[in-house]
Amino acid sequence: MAPVDWSREWLTPWHVPGESLELAARRTSTAAALLQAAPPGLPRFVPHDHLPTGEAYEAFIHRTGTVPTRDNLHDFFNGLVWLNAPQAKRRLNRLQAGEIARTGIGATRGPLRDALTLFDENGAVLDAPPALWQALVARDWQRLFVTDRALWQQSRLLIFGHALMEKLVFPRKQATAHVLLAPGPDPSIANDDAAIAAALDATHLATKPFVPLPVLGVPGWWADNTNFCFYDDSDVFRPRRSPE
Known part of the structure; x- marks a missing residue:
C-alpha cells in the first residue's frame, strides 16, 4: 500500500x-x-x-x-x-x-x-448553511467557493466513499465527491453515523440524489485554490446541465 x-x-x-x-x-x-x-x-x-x-x-x-x-x-x-x-x-x-x-x-x-454503490465508493455528506447548498445544487462555483467562501467556516464536509479516499492519496484536481442530498426540505446531513444511516432511504436513493463537488475546491483543502483562477477550469468546475 x-x-x-x-x-x-x-x-x-x-x-x-x-x-x-x-x-x-x-x-x-x-x-x-x-x-x-x-x-x-x-x-x-x-x-x-x-x-x-x-x-x-x-x-x-x-x-x-x-x-x-x-x-x-x-x-x-x-x-x-x-x-x-x-x-x-x-x-x-x-x-x-x-x-x-x-x-x-x-x-x-x-x-x-x-x-448505493456510488455513495459507498464515492460519496460525501455536507452540513452547511443554506446559501452554500443553493450554490452547490446550482453548480454556481463562484458563489460557492468565492463569494460565499467565508461560510465554509460554518460547514463540515465528510468524505465517506472509500474509493474516493484512495484516489485522494494522490490528489488530483478532477477528484469529485458525490454529495448526498438528505430526503426532505433540508439537504444537510450531520457528520455522524446515525444521521448518515437515517438518510439512506431506498426510495430516495433510487432517484440518485447526489450533487458533484470537486473536493480540492473546498477552502483550506488545497493551497492552489487561494488563487481564484483555480475555479475557472470548466473541465472540472462544470456548469449545471440545462434540462432536456
Missing part, C-alpha cells in the same frame, strides 16, 4: 483511528489489523479468498457477517469506514443484499444498487 498522508484536511475525521490502523496493517495484514480493531458486533474481516467464486460480494457479507479484504488501500479505507460508520455501512449492505436477492446479478445493477 502507498503511504497515507494523514495531515490532509479531507482525512481529518479519519486521522486518529486511521493512522494507527495503517501501521498495524503494514505489520500484519489489512484483514488482521481490521479484525483486531473491530469492536464486538461488527462484521469480521477475512482474507479476500474467503469469498466463493460466483457469489456477490455484498450478498456474502450479509449472509456470513464477514467482509472479504485485500491488502490494498481500497479495502483498507473500506474497513476504516466500517469501523467508524458501522450503522451506515450496515444499511448500505442490507439494501444491496436485498436488491440482489430480489433481482439477482445481471448486466446492470439497477437504479438503487447504482446509487
